[in-house]
Amino acid sequence: MKSNKLKIKLLKQEKNYLELLLTGTEPAFVNALRRTVLAEVPVMAIDEVIFYENTSPLFDEYLAHRLALIPLTTDLKMYRIPKDGKEESHTSSVTLTIDEIGPKMVYSSALHTNDPKVKPVSGKIPIVELLDGQRLRLEAKAILGKGENHVKWQAGNASYKMLPVLEVDGKIENAKELVKICPKKALGLKKGTLVLEKPWECTMCMHCVDESKHLKISQDRTSFVFKLETNGSLSAMETLEKALEIIRNRNKIMKEELGAAKIKNK
Numbered sequence: 001m002k003s004n005k006l007k008i009k010l011l012k013q014e015k016n017y018l019e020l021l022l023t024g025t026e027p028a029f030v031n032a033l034r035r036t037v038l039a040e041v042p043v044m045a046i047d048e049v050i051f052y053e054n055t056s057p058l059f060d061e062y063l064a065h066r067l068a069l070i071p072l073t074t075d076l077k078m079y080r081i082p083k084d085g086k087e088e089s090h091t092s093s094v095t096l097t098i099d100e101i102g103p104k105m106v107y108s109s110a111l112h113t114n115d116p117k118v119k120p121v122s123g124k125i126p127i128v129e130l131l132d133g134q135r136l137r138l139e140a141k142a143i144l145g146k147g148e149n150h151v152k153w154q155a156g157n158a159s160y161k162m163l164p165v166l167e168v169d170g171k172i173e174n175a176k177e178l179v180k181i182c183p184k185k186a187l188g189l190k191k192g193t194l195v196l197e198k199p200w201e202c203t204m205c206m207h208c209v210d211e212s213k214h215l216k217i218s219q220d221r222t223s224f225v226f227k228l229e230t231n232g233s234l235s236a237m238e239t240l241e242k243a244l245e246i247i248r249n250r251n252k253i254m255k256e257e258l259g260a261a262k263i264k265n266k
Contacts, residue, residue: 018236041155043233082174102130121232156230163223166196170214
């Protein structure tokens with residue numbers, strides 16, 4: 001019988017990518033974590049743009065949209081989400097400016113910020129190409145926001161799948177051949193027996209099942225492969241930690257509200 005205690009195994013980690021094996025949990029928790037990453041972890045993004053001069057081939061609105069979707073590095077310790085549309089001085093917004101004259105391609109590196117901690121994740125994102133004599137001069141304001149309000153504030157993408165389980169109900173004559181045909185190299189041999197050596201790699205393509213009537217692949221509803229990738233505004237680990245903090249605070253608030261409502265266990 002499997003333990004109900006949550007266990008985590010690190011499968012892969014890069015600055016902006018994280019892949020974990022979660023065991024001893026439920027779909028509801030993993031999905032809540034996924035949805036929190038998508039909708040509630042705050043990041044910085046350009047929200048308002050003032051154009052002082054724009055003789056480029058693109059309309060102001062088109063350029064404003066492009067600027068809003070440029071990922072910005074985020075300092076969650078310094079900035080706060082404006083409450084009720086009211087800013088709290090320097091803790092609410094960052095100013096970025098562009099002043100460029102053609103001929104040239106204007107890249108995100110042309111955005112000059114008043115806070116070095118909040119800047120484009122990459123300086124190689126194209127904004128607009130200026131021809132000879134054309135000019136782009138603007139001032140943009142970036143604020144902290146959440147993905148539930150606009151995709152420009154989405155901290156990252158997260159997904160999960162239940163862990164595949166290999167069931168063998170007979171002797172496998174072509175075990176070595178099945179190991180070779182697995183496209184993800186998830187199958188292996190253990191003491192001559194076919195096993196799912198790397199279940200987190202299995203995509204349930206069913207190639208092995210098609211080749212043997214003694215094989216069946218099911219899913220473990222208590223184990224999950226969780227993947228998280230960010231655009232660089234926050235690192236993958238920062239995003240995960242913030243999502244867990246949000247979930248923990250939400251549970252704390254609900255517990256306090258239950259106490260205030262004087263709901264008792266009868």
